[in-house]
Amino acid sequence: MTYKTLIDHFESLCEKEGKSIFIVKYMIMELSRLETHVFYTALNDTLEEAFVEQVKHAMHQYIYEHIPVDYILGYRYFYGHKFHVNHDVLIPRNETEKLVERVMICLDYMQKPVSVLDLGTGSGCIGLTLKKEVEGITVTLADISFEALDVAKSNGESLEVDVHYIQSDWFSNIDQVFDVIVCNPPYIPDDELIGDTVDKEPNLALFGGKTGLEHYETVIAQSKTFLQSNGLMAFEHGYNQKEALHQIILTHYENASIVTLKDFEDKDRMTFFSPNNKKLMKEGLR
Incomplete structure (x- = not known):
C-alpha cells in the first residue's frame, strides 16, 4: 500500500461517515513525520505494514470514536509552535491566536518590564506564546487543574521559556498585582449542545454555567485586587456574549475603556478593557 492509496481509502470512508476528508491527508502526513515537500514526493512509495496499521488505528479513533485529531496526534500547532495536548486540556483554537496577537501589540505600547498572568492557562x-515572542515580560500561568499545569509545564520546557506556574481556582492562590491579565474561561452555556468531538474535551474547560458567563462574573469581580489601574485585561468569549460581558465589566469598572474585536469569521470574539488607560486602548487596539 502507498500513501496515495491510503489517503484515497480513508477520504472515501470519511465522506461516507460524514467526517471531514481534509483531516486524512494531514493526519497521515503528521504520522509519517515527513516534511511537507518530502511527503508529496513520496505519495507512491510502498509503506511498511506497521505504519499502515498505525494509520488505520488513528483513523478508526477519528471516524468511529470521534476523538479529536489533536488528541490522537498528541499535539497542536499554535502560533507556529508545537503544543502538547491531551484530554486534560482544551485544544488551542485558531481564533485564540488572534487574541494573543492583539495582546502582543498592546504590550508594545507598555513600558517594560510588564507582568502578565495567563489565568486558566490549560495547555x-x-x-x-507571549513569553516566547515578547521580550521584557514576566509570565505566570495559573490553572485550577494540576493535570493541566503538568501539560503547560511540559510545553514550557519544550519551548525553553522561563515562566511561573501556580495552581489556583481563579485568583484564590494569586498574591501579586499584574499589568496584564489574559483569560479564556469556559463560556458555553450548560444546556448548549456540542459536537461529538468537542465533547471529548474536559467539561471544566468548556461550560460556563447557565448563561455561559458565570466565570466572567467571578474573574472580573475578583480582578480588582490583582489588576493594575493602568493595566489591561483580555478575554475570549462567545460570539453572542459581547453586550452582557460589557455590562459585567462596567458593573465593576464603571470608567473602563472597552474594545471588542472580531475573529476570523467576523464574529465578536475577544474583549479588552483597561480600568484607567484610555491611551493604551486607543493605540494598541485601534
Missing part, C-alpha cells in the same frame, strides 16, 4: 498556549 499554556497563551502565556507561553
Whole structure:
C-alpha cells in the first residue's frame, strides 16, 4: 500500500461517515513525520505494514470514536509552535491566536518590564506564546487543574521559556498585582449542545454555567485586587456574549475603556478593557 492509496481509502470512508476528508491527508502526513515537500514526493512509495496499521488505528479513533485529531496526534500547532495536548486540556483554537496577537501589540505600547498572568492557562498556549515572542515580560500561568499545569509545564520546557506556574481556582492562590491579565474561561452555556468531538474535551474547560458567563462574573469581580489601574485585561468569549460581558465589566469598572474585536469569521470574539488607560486602548487596539 502507498500513501496515495491510503489517503484515497480513508477520504472515501470519511465522506461516507460524514467526517471531514481534509483531516486524512494531514493526519497521515503528521504520522509519517515527513516534511511537507518530502511527503508529496513520496505519495507512491510502498509503506511498511506497521505504519499502515498505525494509520488505520488513528483513523478508526477519528471516524468511529470521534476523538479529536489533536488528541490522537498528541499535539497542536499554535502560533507556529508545537503544543502538547491531551484530554486534560482544551485544544488551542485558531481564533485564540488572534487574541494573543492583539495582546502582543498592546504590550508594545507598555513600558517594560510588564507582568502578565495567563489565568486558566490549560495547555499554556497563551502565556507561553507571549513569553516566547515578547521580550521584557514576566509570565505566570495559573490553572485550577494540576493535570493541566503538568501539560503547560511540559510545553514550557519544550519551548525553553522561563515562566511561573501556580495552581489556583481563579485568583484564590494569586498574591501579586499584574499589568496584564489574559483569560479564556469556559463560556458555553450548560444546556448548549456540542459536537461529538468537542465533547471529548474536559467539561471544566468548556461550560460556563447557565448563561455561559458565570466565570466572567467571578474573574472580573475578583480582578480588582490583582489588576493594575493602568493595566489591561483580555478575554475570549462567545460570539453572542459581547453586550452582557460589557455590562459585567462596567458593573465593576464603571470608567473602563472597552474594545471588542472580531475573529476570523467576523464574529465578536475577544474583549479588552483597561480600568484607567484610555491611551493604551486607543493605540494598541485601534
